[in-house]
Amino acid sequence: MEGGIVSLAMVSHVPWMLKFLNAVSGGKEAIERARRLGRRKVSERLKLGARRKDLFYYLTDEEGTGRIRPSDAALTSDGLLAIIAGSDTTSTTFMALFWNLVKNPQAYARLQREIDANFARGELPCDVNKMVEMGYLNACISETLRLFPALPSGSPRYVPLGGGPKVLGKQYALFNRISAARFDICTISVVPGMQVLLHTWAIHRDPRYFSPSPDSFIPERWLTPDELSRADIDVFKVLPPETTVHDINAYFPFSIGPANCVGKNLALMEMRMVVCQLLHLFRFSRFEGDPVDEWEHDLQEFLIYKKPDVFVRIERR
Ligand code: HEM
Numbered sequence: 001m002e003g004g005i006v007s008l009a010m011v012s013h014v015p016w017m018l019k020f021l022n023a024v025s026g027g028k029e030a031i032e033r034a035r036r037l038g039r040r041k042v043s044e045r046l047k048l049g050a051r052r053k054d055l056f057y058y059l060t061d062e063e064g065t066g067r068i069r070p071s072d073a074a075l076t077s078d079g080l081l082a083i084i085a086g087s088d089t090t091s092t093t094f095m096a097l098f099w100n101l102v103k104n105p106q107a108y109a110r111l112q113r114e115i116d117a118n119f120a121r122g123e124l125p126c127d128v129n130k131m132v133e134m135g136y137l138n139a140c141i142s143e144t145l146r147l148f149p150a151l152p153s154g155s156p157r158y159v160p161l162g163g164g165p166k167v168l169g170k171q172y173a174l175f176n177r178i179s180a181a182r183f184d185i186c187t188i189s190v191v192p193g194m195q196v197l198l199h200t201w202a203i204h205r206d207p208r209y210f211s212p213s214p215d216s217f218i219p220e221r222w223l224t225p226d227e228l229s230r231a232d233i234d235v236f237k238v239l240p241p242e243t244t245v246h247d248i249n250a251y252f253p254f255s256i257g258p259a260n261c262v263g264k265n266l267a268l269m270e271m272r273m274v275v276c277q278l279l280h281l282f283r284f285s286r287f288e289g290d291p292v293d294e295w296e297h298d299l300q301e302f303l304i305y306k307k308p309d310v311f312v313r314i315e316r317r
Pocket residue numbers: 055081082085086087089090093145149150151154155156252253254255258259260261262263264266267
């Protein structure tokens with residue numbers, strides 16, 4: 001998957017590269033491998049049939065309500081999209097979250113206390129409804145998605161041919177700004193119909209929107225004033241109210257507008273459940289001798305991340 005994504009990322013930015021990559025054996029092979037994976041997963045899923053009305057139930061038109069049955073090529077491409085969109089994104093977020101927790105024992109301890117306060121020992125599975133209300137758990141997830149948005153370079157958007165805010169959603173201040181008929185970014189004139197790509201990673205770490213310490217993992221920046229007043233660390237030393245900036249209009253890990261993430265709520269629920277249950281059962285710590293600090297440095301971005309392994313020590317609690 002990761003080999004193929006390098007070529008796919010090139011093609012998504014420079015479409016004419018496809019011809020060139022097809023002519024080069026390594027490039028063609030990487031894309032072919034990714035396609036094969038998509039085809040295999042789709043055919044496995046089709047053989048299994050639908051046990052419930054999931055994403056593929058609709059993509060493959062198992063209900064038979066569509067006029068035209070989707071072609072095999074379309075299904076392969078949907079299969080790849082579902083793998084990238086549905087599983088690579090969540091696995092990146094889990095990796096980044098656990099990496100941040102083992103590197104920040106104070107945040108880890110605080111999250112552990114919140115989980116232990118909500119779930120009695122052995123209470124499994126943990127109640128998902130409680131998790132929605134767990135301020136620090138949700139703050140840790142939001143802070144992870146701020147620092148490591150799973151699609152770091154965002155994805156191309158067309159500047160609407162008029163009527164931007166209505167189409168893209170009022171909340172999207174950054175896109176709203178590009179709804180004018182024509183505007184300039186530095187020396188480039190952006191006109192309706194042009195593709196614009198917002199770099200999520202860079203915007204999420206811009207001190208004009210998140211500060212102080214935009215590169216640091218500080219879940220407390222997501223707490224409500226009420227939750228902050230109950231924080232047991234001297235949070236105002238880390239986030240002095242007079243200089244703290246927290247602009248959620250510049251936060252869009254799931255994108256915003258008509259093509260935003262269809263799996264957002266599922267992904268959030270999945271992350272809450274997995275984190276709660278793993279921390280309920282196991283203790284995670286730094287694996288001595290592992291260069292854990294280098295993980296972020298060794299991440300490579302090709303539409304999604306090519307990520308090194310995270311090694312942690314896991315013990316049963
Ligand atoms: C942490 C987890 C996730 C993140 C950060 C994430 C992020 C995103 C983003 C930024 C987009 C917009 C891409 C674009 O602008 O074109 C997107 C689209 C999409 N996501 Fe997610 N996603 C996550 C999890 C999931 C899950 C679990 C599923 C499905 C089970 C899913 C399914 C999709 C699909 C199908 C699209 C394409 C929507 C469309 O083009 O209309 N995602 N996701």
